[in-house]
Amino acid sequence: MKSSHALSESQRLLTYDRVVTKTRRAIDTKAAILAAARARFAREGYRSTTIRAVAQDAGIDPALVMRYFGTKPELFAAATDIDLRLPDLADVPAGEHGERLVEHFLSRWDGRTAEGEVLLILLRSATTDATAAASMRELFARQLIPSLRPLIADESELPQRVGLVASQMLGLALTRSVLEISPVAAMPAEAVAANVGATIQRYLHEPLRP
Amino acid sequence: MKSSHALSESQRLLTYDRVVTKTRRAIDTKAAILAAARARFAREGYRSTTIRAVAQDAGIDPALVMRYFGTKPELFAAATDIDLRLPDLADVPAGEHGERLVEHFLSRWDGRTAEGEVLLILLRSATTDATAAASMRELFARQLIPSLRPLIADESELPQRVGLVASQMLGLALTRSVLEISPVAAMPAEAVAANVGATIQRYLHEPLRP
DNA sequence: GTCTATAATTCGATAGAC
DNA sequence: GTCTATCGAATTATAGAC
Numbered sequence: 001m002k003s004s005h006a007l008s009e010s011q012r013l014l015t016y017d018r019v020v021t022k023t024r025r026a027i028d029t030k031a032a033i034l035a036a037a038r039a040r041f042a043r044e045g046y047r048s049t050t051i052r053a054v055a056q057d058a059g060i061d062p063a064l065v066m067r068y069f070g071t072k073p074e075l076f077a078a079a080t081d082i083d084l085r086l087p088d089l090a091d092v093p094a095g096e097h098g099e100r101l102v103e104h105f106l107s108r109w110d111g112r113t114a115e116g117e118v119l120l121i122l123l124r125s126a127t128t129d130a131t132a133a134a135s136m137r138e139l140f141a142r143q144l145i146p147s148l149r150p151l152i153a154d155e156s157e158l159p160q161r162v163g164l165v166a167s168q169m170l171g172l173a174l175t176r177s178v179l180e181i182s183p184v185a186a187m188p189a190e191a192v193a194a195n196v197g198a199t200i201q202r203y204l205h206e207p208l209r210p
Numbered sequence: 211m212k213s214s215h216a217l218s219e220s221q222r223l224l225t226y227d228r229v230v231t232k233t234r235r236a237i238d239t240k241a242a243i244l245a246a247a248r249a250r251f252a253r254e255g256y257r258s259t260t261i262r263a264v265a266q267d268a269g270i271d272p273a274l275v276m277r278y279f280g281t282k283p284e285l286f287a288a289a290t291d292i293d294l295r296l297p298d299l300a301d302v303p304a305g306e307h308g309e310r311l312v313e314h315f316l317s318r319w320d321g322r323t324a325e326g327e328v329l330l331i332l333l334r335s336a337t338t339d340a341t342a343a344a345s346m347r348e349l350f351a352r353q354l355i356p357s358l359r360p361l362i363a364d365e366s367e368l369p370q371r372v373g374l375v376a377s378q379m380l381g382l383a384l385t386r387s388v389l390e391i392s393p394v395a396a397m398p399a400e401a402v403a404a405n406v407g408a409t410i411q412r413y414l415h416e417p418l419r420p
Numbered sequence: 421g422t423c424t425a426t427a428a429t430t431c432g433a434t435a436g437a438c
Numbered sequence: 439g440t441c442t443a444t445c446g447a448a449t450t451a452t453a454g455a456c
Contacts, residue, residue, distance in 0.1 A: 023439095050431065063441065127334040127337045137389065140391050163385065163392075168381050171377045182369070183369040191418075191419065199412070261451090262449080282450070
């Protein structure tokens with residue numbers, strides 16, 4: 001009877017080599033699927049993105065997508081599960097908070113980074129898909145609020161202030177990077193940072209109205 | 211040979227009556243379809259709304275929807291073809307423009323009027339459907355810009371100013387009425403009008419930054 | 421005017437060969 | 439690990455009976 005212990009050294013190396021190759025390819029495939037999925041979700045939203053299209057973009061078979069991620073909702077969850085790495089503005093002069101925050105988001109969206117892409121994915125999908133909307137609310141509560149907490153003087157005003165900030169920042173992403181309403185889409189990043197930054201600044205530090 | 215001229219008076223009345231009844235029912239049916247379509251589009255967006263669901267809501271057969279509106283894109287166009295009836299603020303003191311504008315939109319969205327519903331429909335659909343996105347840009351150019359033109363001192367700044375206004379107003383609709391991010395959704399209308407109104411006021415009348 | 425029946429696609433998901 | 443083949447469900451749209 002031939003057991004695995006009876007393998008010759010060359011056989012073992014061959015087996016090992018094949019396993020490593022398969023594993024590395026699997027990692028590449030998984031990454032390729034995720035990248036293709038993010039791009040599709042970002043352009044077309046959850047509902048219009050098909051497993052078949054993602055597979056074609058990644059250059060593999062649709063069945064592989066199911067094998068790696070199980071279901072379409074799980075693929076979406078994997079594609080959007082990311083730390084936005086929001087900036088720490090504690091050391092920035094208080095008067096520059098608004099402008100710096102807008103600059104940060106603009107560089108993410110305009111530069112099409114992974115973090116920026118995820119935000120656009122959620123924005124495109126959250127308007128029709130309940131799961132994506134929940135992710136957006138969670139992102140607000142778990143990432144945006146904590147990151148801005150150190151900047152707000154009165155803790156009791158934190159949720160309202162961050163809510164107002166979100167209304168302007170998401171509206172900016174929507175008009176500039178999704179709907180591409182021309183005056184906003186064409187506006188230089190510096191002008192956006194200055195004008196919208198002044199609004200964020202007010203929402204963060206100016207007295208709230210009743 | 212029996213021609214239509216040979217109909218008796220009672221027969222003619224009967225025929226006429228039947229035609230009138232059918233016509234009135236047709237008008238009702240068409241209106242019922244449109245109302246059901248608006249409600250579905252507003253809640254679920256373009257892609258997820260099905261002809262079958264609309265027909266069921268309207269209490270009629272799916273084939274009737276096709277008969278009256280041809281195709282699904284045409285149904286969508288008919289459901290969103292509406293005059294937003296934006297307010298004329300020419301007689302309002304310049305210092306109140308921002309707050310009044312926010313109050314106007316809030317009453318439309320919170321009260322679920324036809325105009326407000328159409329804006330929410332477009333907002334939910336425009337993130338994934340190119341046709342809806344085009345409708346949104348057209349609405350911006352054909353209705354929002356003209357309605358705000360009389361308020362802006364320097365005509366050359368009109369597009370940028372209205373673009374900034376749109377970024378905040380659409381962001382407000384998104385966070386409050388679509389995503390329902392809690393601090394914004396729970397905020398009393400008066401507080402929203404005051405805080406966001408101040409932003410709109412700045413975008414309309416304060417000096418633009420470079 | 422309204423409905424039944426169905427054609428023609430498209431998609432998510434599964435089973436199984438290699 | 440990867441792919442072929444296919445099922446079952448859902449959807450838009452059409453043809454035609456009543």
